[in-house]
Amino acid sequence: MDVRRRNNVSIAGPVDGPVVVLAHGFGCDQNMWRLVVPALAQQYRVVTFDYVGSGGSDLSAWSHERYSSLEGYASDVVEVCEELDLKRAVFVGHSVSAMIGVLAARAAPERIGALVMVAPSPRYINDDGYRGGFSAQDIDELLASLESNYLGWSATMAPVIMGNPQRPELGQELTNSFCATDPDIARVFARTTFLSDSREDVRTVSVPTLVLECAQDAIAPRGVGAYVHAAIPGSRLVTLDATGHCPQLSAPEATAEAIVDFLRSLT
Template identity: 85%
Template sequence: MDFLSRNNVSVTGLAHGPVVVLAHGFGCDQNMWRLAVPALAKRYRVVAFDYVGSGGSDLSAWSHERYSSLQGYAQDVVEVCEALDLEGAVFVGHSVSAMVGVLATRMAPERIGALVMVAPSPRYIDDDGYRGGFTSDDIDELLASLESNYLGWSSAMAPVIMGNPERPELGQELTNSFCATAPDIARVFARTTFLSDTREDLKSVEIPTLVLECAQDVIAPREVGAYVHAAIPSSRLVTLDATGHCPQLSAPEATNEAILDFLAAQR
């Protein structure tokens, strides 16, 4: 299979040198990184892609069995890295993709040399001694609403997830992104995302890691960032002066600066 075509891979920036791989979260595609790519491409080779089922990917390659687990998305990452023959790349994952990056690192440790986790969450549901931000009932209600009326759910939830109500164009962009995803595929990705628990996998991370959190985020509250940072000894935690779950759009300058500072330290 042509994995580069399957995942709608784009490569920009330097022809040679360090590689940065950008991975989007639920309901999105690589366009979510458009404000980061120009800044990164000045110094690095930048790889962006769409998970199968998202954006411009080959929808015929999607299967319920594979993508009902985060391992399926991690396999996409590994196959793209192998197709490009990447070694020691820096994987930048937003939201659930932060944890996909952790899993991909375990699958192919030679392919990924560092992680940038943007608004990560290893578990969205509260547990004993752990605050994920949602109760089980919250998630059950969220998934039931999404499954019964995905477009309506997208219109209601995207602005909440994005935050920044004074900038409604941001919420509208996320709404449009959600609505562009096929509802049947989105339902599976949502369940895979919001019911995941990858806390134990954090213990396996031994490579340099940047944890980027927002000062206010309804999806990944500050307690989650602190948990991820504490679980990865090799990590650095940076709190952005930003609101919402998508700082690469709402606070691109601060997000880019934090990522570039981390990348510079790896060279």
């Protein structure tokens, strides 16, 4: 298996620098990191990739069985790290990838030595004593809409997820990214994402961790960031002066600065 081709792996920055792995969220691909990579690549070896089913990945490698759980995506991460022989890399996961990183770090602790969680949510559905931001009915309706008309759902939801209505080009970019994903694959990834519950997994994290939240985020509200921070002993919580769920696009300088500050603290 050619993992580099399967996951469309790209590498930037100095060969001998500390390694940072950037992982995208649902409906996206590695292009979402393009405004952050140059700042990181000045000092760090930066690895980006596409999950199978996204971007330039090998679609023939996709299977319903593997990618109907977050563990399947975590296996992708571990296999990319093994292929590149990464040791103690810093895994930067956006949105659902924050939880995928938790699973990958647990499966291969020798490969991942620290986590950066960008707009993370261990559970999207509210529960007793927990506010994920959505009721079970909200998520049922979201998934029903997505499954019945994926392109229409994308055009409606992407601007909401992105926020920043004064910058419509950002919402359009996310819409285009969603629409470039095969609808059948997107339906499976969406169910895997929005029905997940990683609260117990988060409590197992023992590596240095940065929780990076936005001041306003319709998908991962502020209380969720506080929950993740409280669940991980010694973690650092940083609230960006940013709106929306994709700060790497809406506030790339602040996002890169927060990540670099955390990376420097590790050394």
